[in-house]
Amino acid sequence: MDAETRFRALFDSAYPALRRYARNRGLAGVDGEDLVAGTLEIAWRRIDDVPVDDPLPWLYVVAHNLWRNQTRKDRRRSEILARFPASPPASGDPADLPHDVLRAALESLSEDDQEVLRLIAWDGLTPAQVATVMGCTPVAARSRLHRARNRLAERLGLDPRVQQAGPARQKQGDDTDLKEVS
């Protein structure tokens, strides 16, 4: 398969995912398009380096780095947001929290904490794929996720130690376990 044919196939499969990635990070319109185009342009230029079997994590690494540069100026806003913890829901159930409160709490975390949570909760990656994106081992990725999740809970006024079972998801496997690894 020549490079152009391969890239066309990659483009068709990755474009929707990258647009969602951009949207999940608040990038719409021109900014979102810039991020997707920048990511795919690098993929085209480095097509030989793009993994054939599972290219998405590789593309997310590129998008993640581009996005971090693009939004560094928002860091200061996050610092301000971090000063205002939210009120916990009376029921203690995170599902009762308004979505804007959850997003506000997420924004108040560090960039790395935000990203690991977004990759899991919004982009649907497994901890193993997150490890590729964040340049760490799967064990470290699970550990980062655990810590980020607890910091999010603290920011929301929830007890970080309480980890209730959510909607039934039957998938099993150590690779997706949220258990702290230290």
Next chain:
Amino acid sequence: MTPLDDDLLSALSAARPVQQEEPTAASPEAQAMLTRIFGTETVPRRRRRRWMIAAPAGVAAAAAVAVGLVWAPGKPAPHTAPPASPTNLRTAVLAAFEDASGSMSHAVVTWTVPGSPKITFERWTYPGTAKPGQLRRIRQLERVNGSPSQDVETIYTVPGGSAAGRTKVLVKGELIDIEYQTRSWSRQKNTEINAADDAWPAPTTPDEIRQQIADGHFTVKGKVSLEGRAAIELTWSPAPQTVSRLWVDAKTYLPLKSSFDGKAGRLGDEYNSSVVTVYDILPAIDANLALLKPPIPAGFKETAAPTTPAGG
């Protein structure tokens, strides 16, 4: 058990931003993008370089939270008759902006969120609107509940091309960052600065306001009295459930005040807040230009790079 079996992560997943429509690679925008990408060449392995640029942390502080700006004409704009139509008003306001472009601008921005500390930004900019190639100096002093928390000066040459609507226009420049929480300061020469306009949460800089006016996306509400001054009120909606208002002087057509009102709510959603910016006019004389340089408080320690404030 998957991570999303956890209640909190499940709730966070449900709070994911809503996609307006499912993106598809067959869309005209996607196909145009594909054509553009094929217009670039692949890079042979041996010539590849690292493509990432690591911007210093201070850049964020310098360019962030740019909620407001300033305005200051060196002379009153020569427009005295109220324009009769939005088109005439647009012409008059743009002409006034042009007349004032060489002046120093000053603004005080108040950011209000119910139940949160009062945050204000005071910003000095010279020149008020700069052309490509011009040296621009901006100082922004942030206060929380009246106490300074950060004071930053950035100096850079304005790049060519429009920054309107973009969040990243990196240029080389100089930055002085004073962090009150850590009682430290740093001077970074030849560092990267984001020269993009920051339209968060609504257009409030002269360039952004000028762009909104130039685009004609406003409604003329009419002549009003603003704290005893004759003003013309304009409104537009930068996002659903939001309103931006701008009052321009009825004689000079320069900005006096602007406001942004999102739906009452919490921090986090950038549109859920209220921002009021009061514009001031400062002639570009030495005494005013001296205000661009942030004073370094006694006892503050110089660092090589800005330290991150606690809680950041």
